[in-house]
Amino acid sequence: MLKGKHIILGICGGIAAYKSAYLLRLLIKAGAEVQVVITPAGKEFITPVTLSALSGKPVISEFFTANTGSWNSHVDLGLWADAMVIAPATASTIGKMANGVADNMLVTTYLSAKAPVFVAPAMDLDMFAHPSTQRNLQLLRQYGNHIIEPASGELASHLVGKGRMEEPENIVKVLEEYFAASQSLACKRIMVTAGPTYEKIDPVRYIGNYSSGKMGYAIAEECASRGAEVVIISGPVSLKAENQSIKVVDVESAQEMYDASVKEFPRCDAAIMCAAVADYCVENQSSHKIKREHDELPVIRLKKNPDIAASLGTMKSDRQVLAGFALETDNEDANAVEKLHRKHLDFIVLNSLNEPGAGFKTDTNKVTIIDNTGNRRVYDLKSKRLVAKDIVDVLIEKMP
Ligand code: PMT
Numbered sequence: 176m177l178k179g180k181h182i183i184l185g186i187c188g189g190i191a192a193y194k195s196a197y198l199l200r201l202l203i204k205a206g207a208e209v210q211v212v213i214t215p216a217g218k219e220f221i222t223p224v225t226l227s228a229l230s231g232k233p234v235i236s237e238f239f240t241a242n243t244g245s246w247n248s249h250v251d252l253g254l255w256a257d258a259m260v261i262a263p264a265t266a267s268t269i270g271k272m273a274n275g276v277a278d279n280m281l282v283t284t285y286l287s288a289k290a291p292v293f294v295a296p297a298m299d300l301d302m303f304a305h306p307s308t309q310r311n312l313q314l315l316r317q318y319g320n321h322i323i324e325p326a327s328g329e330l331a332s333h334l335v336g337k338g339r340m341e342e343p344e345n346i347v348k349v350l351e352e353y354f355a356a357s358q359s360l361a362c363k364r365i366m367v368t369a370g371p372t373y374e375k376i377d378p379v380r381y382i383g384n385y386s387s388g389k390m391g392y393a394i395a396e397e398c399a400s401r402g403a404e405v406v407i408i409s410g411p412v413s414l415k416a417e418n419q420s421i422k423v424v425d426v427e428s429a430q431e432m433y434d435a436s437v438k439e440f441p442r443c444d445a446a447i448m449c450a451a452v453a454d455y456c457v458e459n460q461s462s463h464k465i466k467r468e469h470d471e472l473p474v475i476r477l478k479k480n481p482d483i484a485a486s487l488g489t490m491k492s493d494r495q496v497l498a499g500f501a502l503e504t505d506n507e508d509a510n511a512v513e514k515l516h517r518k519h520l521d522f523i524v525l526n527s528l529n530e531p532g533a534g535f536k537t538d539t540n541k542v543t544i545i546d547n548t549g550n551r552r553v554y555d556l557k558s559k560r561l562v563a564k565d566i567v568d569v570l571i572e573k574m575p
Contacts, residue, residue, distance in 0.1 A: 176205075176350075176351040176354040176355055177202065177205035177206055177207040177347070177350060177351060177354065178205065178206030178207070179206060179207075179208070180206075180207045180208070180257045180258065180354065181207070181208050181210070181255050181256050181257045181258075182202055182207045182208070182209050182210070182256065182257065182258050182259070182260060182350075183209075183210050183211075183212055183252060183255075183256045183258070183259040183260070183284060183288070184198065184199055184202065184209050184210070184211045184212070184230075184260055184262070185211075185212050185213075185214075185259060185260065185261035185262070185264070185268075185281045185284070185285070186211060186212070186213045186214070186217040186221065186226070186261075186262070186263070186281075187213075187214045187216065187217050187261065187263055187264055187265040187267070187268045187281070188214055188215075188216025188217045188218075188219055188220055188265060188267075189217075189220065189263040189265045189297050189298065189340075190220065190297075190331040191262075191263035191297035191339070191340035192217055192220035192221040192263055193220065193221060194262075194263070194340055194342075194343055195221060195226070195262055195263065195343075196221060196225055196226065196229060197343045198260075198262055198343035198346055198347070199211065199226060199229045199230055200229055201343050201344065201347045202347065202350075203229065203230065203231075205347060205351075209230045209232070210230070210232055210235065210252065210255070210256075211223075211226045211227070211230050211232070211234045211235065212234075212235045212236070212252070212280055212281045212284050213226065213234055213235070213236045213281070214236070214268060214279050214280075214281050215236065215279060216265075216267075217236075217281075218236060223236065235247050235252070235280055236279075236280055237280060238280060238283075247280060249280060249283040249284040249286075249287045250287045252284050252287070252288075253284055253286075253287030253288040253289060253290075254287075254289060256288055256289075256290040257290050257354075258290050258291050258292075258293065258350060258353070258354075259284070259285065259288045259290055259291075259292045259293070260292075260293045260295070260346065260350065261281070261285070261292070261293070261294050261295065262293075262294075262295035262297075262323070262340060262341075262343075262346055263295060263296070263297030263298075263340045264294045264295055264296045264297065265296075265297070265298060266296075266298050266302045266303075266305070266307075266308050266311075268281065268282065269294065269296060269308065269311045269312060269315065270307070270308075270311050272285050272286075272294075272311075272315060272320075273310075273311035273312075273314040273315055274311070274314075291319075291320075291321060291353060291400075292315075292320045292321065293320070293321045293323055293346070293349060293350065293353075294312075294315055294320055294321070294322050294323065295323040295325070295340050295341050295346055296308075296312065296322070296323075296324075296325050296338070296340070297325060297338065297339065297340030298325075298338050299330055299331070299332050299334065299336075299338055300330060300334055300335075300336025300337055300338045301336075302338070303325060303336075303337055303338040304336075304337070316558075316561070317538075317558045317560075319558075319560045319561075321349070321353070323341045323345075323346055323349055324341065325337055325338050325339050325340055325341060326339045326340075326341055326342070327339065356401060357400060357401055357402055358401070358402045359401045359402065359571055360398055360401040360402045360403035360567075360571065361401075361402035361403075362402075363398075363402075363403045363404070363444040363445065363574070364403065364404045364405075364406070364442060364443045364444055365395075365398045365403045365404070365405050365406075365443060365444060365445045365446070365447070365570075366405075366406050366407075366408065366436065366439050366440060366443045366445070366446040366447075367391050367392075367394050367395040367398065367405065367406070367407050367408070367446070367447045367449060368391060368407075368408045368409075368410075368432060368436060368446070368447075368448050368449055368450035368452070368483065369386075369388045369390070369391020369392055369394075369395065369407050369408070369409050369410065369412065369449050369450055370386050370387070370388035370391060370409050370410030370411060370412040370414075370450055370451070371383050371384045371385070371386040371388075371410045371411065371412075371450070371451050371453075372384075372410045372426070372427065372428055372429040372431075372432055372450065372451070372452050372453045372480075373410070373411055373427050373428060373453075374428055374429065374453045374455070374456040374457055374480075375428065375456075375457060375460050376457050376460065376461065376465070376475060377460065377461040377462075377463065377464050377465045378461075378462070378463070378464055379464050380465070382453060382455075382456075382457065383411075383453070384451045384453065384535070385451075385535035385536055386410065386412075386450065386451035386535055386536075387412060387413075387414070387535065387536045388409060388410065388412030388413075388414045389414065389536070389537075389538065389559050390449050390500075390540060390559050390562070390563070391407065391409070391447075391449035391450060392407065392409075392412075392414050392416065393559040393560050393562070393563035394447050394449055394563045394566055394567065395407045395416060395418075395421055396416070396417055396418055396421070396560075396563070397560070397563040397564055397566075397567045398447075398567055398570075399416075399418040399420055399421050400418065401567060401571075404420070404422075405418075405420070405421045405422070406421070406422045406423075406424060406439055406443070407421060407422070407423045407424070408424050408426060408432055408435045408436050408439065408450070409423050409424065409425055409426065409450075410426060410427065410432065410450055410451075410452075411425075411427055424439070428453075428456060428480075429452045429453050429454075429456060429480035429481065429483070430456065430480065430481065432450060432452060432483060433480070433481045433483045433486065436483050436486075436487065437483075437486065437487070437490070440487050440490060440495075441490070443495065444494065444495060444496070444574065445495060445496040445497070445498070445570055445573075445574065446487055446495070446496075446497050446498070447498045447499075447566065447570065448483065448484040448487070448497070448498065448499045448500060449500050449524075450483075451502065451535070452480065452482075452483060453480055454479065454480055454482075455477035455478065455479060455480060456477065456478060456480050457475055457476070457477060457478075458476040458477060458478040459474070459475065459476045461473075482518070484497070484499045484514075484518045484520065485517065485518040485519070488518045488519030488520060489519065491519060493575065494575055496521045496570060496573045496574055496575075497518075497519065497520050497521055498520060498521060498522050498523065498524065498566070498569075498570060498573075499514060499515070499518055499520045499523050499524070500523065500524045500525075500526065501514050501515075501523050501524070501525045501526070502526055502527075502528065502534060503525065503526075503527050503528070504527070504528050504529065507525055507527045507529075508525070508543075508545075511523050511525040511543075511545055512545060515545060515546075515547060516547070520547065521546065521547055521573050522544055522545060522546040522547065522569060522573065523544070523545050523546075524542050524543075524544050524566055525542060525543045525544075525545060526540055526541065526542050527541075530556070531556075532556050533556065537559075538558055538559060539556055539557060539558055539559065539562075540556070540557070540559050540562045541554065541555065541556040541557075542554050542562055542565070542566075544565070544566065544569050546569070546573070552565075552569070
């Protein structure tokens with residue numbers, strides 16, 4: 176799994192830096208190409224000579240090489256990497272990463288990295304347990320970084336507790352599992368609907384809703400990061416897909432979203448219907464701006480929009496998986512189950528506007544996934560990025 180992978184190994188100043196040499200050796204043995212980036216404090220614990228001998232590359236520590244004036248580009252490094260592993264990660268570097276304090280090559284490279292970042296903390300037990308360290312680690316999790324939890328045991332201080340850097344073999348295992356998972360949707364084509372729909376009243380007004388597209392785009396990114404070919408049928412949002420391979424079809428109304436979805440779905444292995452689609456559109460749309468000078472109040476007559484998820488549910492073949500969302504304010508569970516069956520979904524993701532931090536616009540969500548066999552999984556409040564991971568895990572289970 177690691178053969179040919181470009182890995183940045185970030186090393187900070189802590190006793191566990193001696194284990195980084197072994198980690199580096201294991202990565203090289205597994206076929207990875209490794210570039211070591213070390214903090215100034217890291218060099219106090221392990222020498223660049225050892226690390227460059229093991230990696231076969233000069234170790235990067237400074238922004239400039241003093242005698243030649245040549246410049247180390249953290250941006251190029253960030254683009255080169257398939258993964259960045261920071262092991263050991265000290266409390267200080269974790270704090271800088273969490274808060275964007277880019278005062279050394281390691282943190283600037285971290286901030287430029289497009290690839291997944293794995294952080295293996297190592298420090299004394301009280302430093303690890305301190306609310307400041309825990310808050311910073313939580314921020315890194317929210318940024319989508321993978322925290323490789325430290326183990327418990329005897330520490331450099333001879334105290335016993337949680338803070339020992341995870342063993343190099345286990346760090347390599349985490350990377351191998353990550354790269355294996357990143358191929359789990361290879362050769363699959365997945366459609367995601369995202370964002371709101373706008374239903375025109377006249378040339379300047381519309382009926383819409385508060386969907387930002389964050390949840391749908393996070394799902395699309397997660398599918399793409401696992402190797403899928405992804406198409407987003409997107410209502411009007413201000414987001415851009417980060418993964419360049421994602422195709423975005425922009426639509427405005429529910430009818431346009433329906434037309435695009437029905438066209439794409441037959442070529443897809445799965446569809447996740449996350450858009451907040453308007454159930455009604457305006458039957459008596461005005462081709463001119465409705466003026467307020469008239470004495471009579473305008474009458475807006477509504478008609479039903481097509482139900483996109485339900486239509487795909489009737490088209491769906493045995494090789495396709497169809498997932499929907501239920502956004503509820505009351506009778507949450509019963510309404511979600513009713514939608515699951517009526518729309519012939521394989522599973523439904525229930526989110527409730529009664530839960531703080533869930534639903535529209537927030538960066539977090541709290542969901543329950545109910546499948547067509549009656550299985551229920553209740554998840555904690557977490558970032559939409561992490562919710563997307565949970566949803567895609569269930570999707571993969573359901574793929575034939
Ligand atoms: O975009 P964000 O700000 O991140 O917010 C995320 C979200 C709250 C929009 C998302 O998590 C969510 O709940 N999306 C579904 C919202 C919704 O319309 O739910 P619903 O219960 O009304 O619809 C049930 C399902 O049918 C959904 O999968 C919906 O996409 C689909 N549907 C609904 C109506 C319709 N005409 N066609 C559809 O396909």
